Amino acid sequence: MKTTIELPDDLLIAAKKRAAETRTTLRELMERSLRRELQGEKNQEPHKRRKIRWVTSKGGLPPGLDISNREKMYEWFRANDDRFRY
Numbered sequence: 001m002k003t004t005i006e007l008p009d010d011l012l013i014a015a016k017k018r019a020a021e022t023r024t025t026l027r028e029l030m031e032r033s034l035r036r037e038l039q040g041e042k043n044q045e046p047h048k049r050r051k052i053r054w055v056t057s058k059g060g061l062p063p064g065l066d067i068s069n070r071e072k073m074y075e076w077f078r079a080n081d082d083r084f085r086y
Contacts, residue, residue, distance in 0.1 A: 007015075019029045062080070066072045 015029055016026055019026045022029070061067065065076050
């Protein structure tokens with residue numbers, strides 16, 4: 001089955017290096033890692049759920065920011081990048 005995931009650039013670069021060092025494919029490396037992670041859950045106690053910390057501000061969302069569509073949200077952030085620089 002094929003799927004798409006988003007990874008931080010540094011993590012993907014490190015994974016590609018490890019795959020090359022061990023003369024395996026990135027797919028095989030990811031599959032082994034995921035299987036190891038899922039197998040480890042059987043032997044561990046369940047994780048406690050983190051409490052959600054809600055942050056609110058006066059005025060709600062900025063005009064034009066659509067949080068129901070991820071791509072439109074990213075476009076809005078790119079277009080309004082200068083508003084969030086400190």
